[in-house]
Amino acid sequence: MSDVDGWHVAEGDLRDYARGELAVPLLWSADAHLTGCAHCRGVLAELSDPAALDAGWERLDAELDAPRPGWFEGLLVRCGVGDGTARLLAATPVLRRSWFGAVAAVLVTTFLVAFSAGAVERPALFLALAPLLPLAGVAVAYGPVMDPTYEMAVVAPVHGFRLLMIRTVAVLVVALGVNGLASLAMPGYGLTALAWLLPGLALTTAGLALTPRLGPVGGPVAVGAVWVALLVLASAERGAGAPLAPFTAAGQGVSAGLVLVGAGFLFVFRDRFDVLGRGAV
């Protein structure tokens, strides 16, 4: 990164830097390098007009003064997430815990399914548990119990619903991704192994839709309880060798319908996420 190893910032990047147009993470590399490399500072001076150079030094001073993002936040930025959004996500440590929890739960479930003789033909356990993971993740990603700055966030100009959606999408990307990988690890089940997807989205949407009324934990817990009860009922009523009702074509259709209804409900009542829930008062 310095004269010692012979590396220098490319002239094009220095030109962008001088214009204030160099994007992170290249901007951070350039900032760090320029402090220790007289050669690059000289090139930068030739490329810049004095006013722009002064602005650049001011920017450099500010960059040096600002803290480096943590590994998690830095990872999100490198994955293309905006630095503001990355900070909003990094500000929810419990989100990371929910992700790790989702990974662990899926691994355990996959292991049980893979090594359970009775489950070889019907991955019922995996299909029953997989939809609960995104629901649980969303439940712990937002709200007064899990977010210590919830009250400050509610009165901030950023819409509460937008904040909720940012965190929900982050949870869904990880939880659905992990579930998807687990499904790929069970190729013997074919497309049946993906039958958790629509119920998972339906449960998550229903949990969110109930949040203004039951709270960010109560809503998902209620939906999770209904899901378990439904599975118990379906299990008692199904015929020998038949799949559980939620994983049949009709069940998938009902799930898709629930997703649409829940999404519409969320859109119509999005302002309800913009004030403190009564449970937080």
Added chain:
Amino acid sequence: MTPTVSASGLSLHYGRTRALDDVSLRLTPGVTGLLGPNGAGKTTLLRVLATAVPADRGAFTVLGHDPATSRGRQEVRRRLGYLPQTPGFHPDFTAFEFVDYVAILKELAGRGERHREVRRVLDEVGLRDVRGRRIRKLSGGMRQRVALAAALVGDPGFLVLDEPTVGLDPEQRMRFRELIAGAGEGRTVLLSTHQTEDVAMLCHRVVVMARGAVRFDGTPAELTARAGGRVWSSAGRDPGAKAGWRTGGGSFRNVGDPPAGAELAEPTLEDGYLLVLDGDGDTAEVAA
């Protein structure tokens, strides 16, 4: 003078509990103190004015915007600084990172501009030297200053502070009062407090609440004047007094309707506050 906040008939119930009862007030630039015992409705009023909780009835505007509409609420929030009663922190964040996080919530666009603003507010509360320190390693007073810095992001025109001096030692409290006084220059500050000292030292105006209603609205001098001729000293606690306590000198200070020939004493803001509450507050909460 055009009021920053104009509220009329605000009422709010939690179940059968009446948290706010027909509250009307107008706030102008400077620091206004909000005094009252526990359960008086101070925090509820602050949350309503900060747009965190909608009132059941009544209306108010902040800097000309009506928070009853989604757009109006957004405009109010862009001009609002809020320090809640128990500000929460992400303990793994540094002071800089936390204030930066709040700046993102306040929609400050652009990393450079945002960081300039974060440095400005941290300088303003005297935390420049510890900006890189993790919040979990900061003292209670410093954490409270971090929360104040977060409230000051974006140079808000209306600053709502909910009991910011609670839990601070006397030196920290004095330092914090200086900061509040500075923040009150050129902007409207609503300061909820249990401490009549805070009001006496900081506020150009004081509002006293009890049981969800406004009991007094005026200057600290007017509140003190309420106790004129109604404070007296005696060797023992006067049973006819509305409140009485032993002073450091050993005699009793009584407030209420003095008996004939009583030795009248100079009234204080605290005496006026006790008389305005008139039995609605827990007098033990008031520092003697």
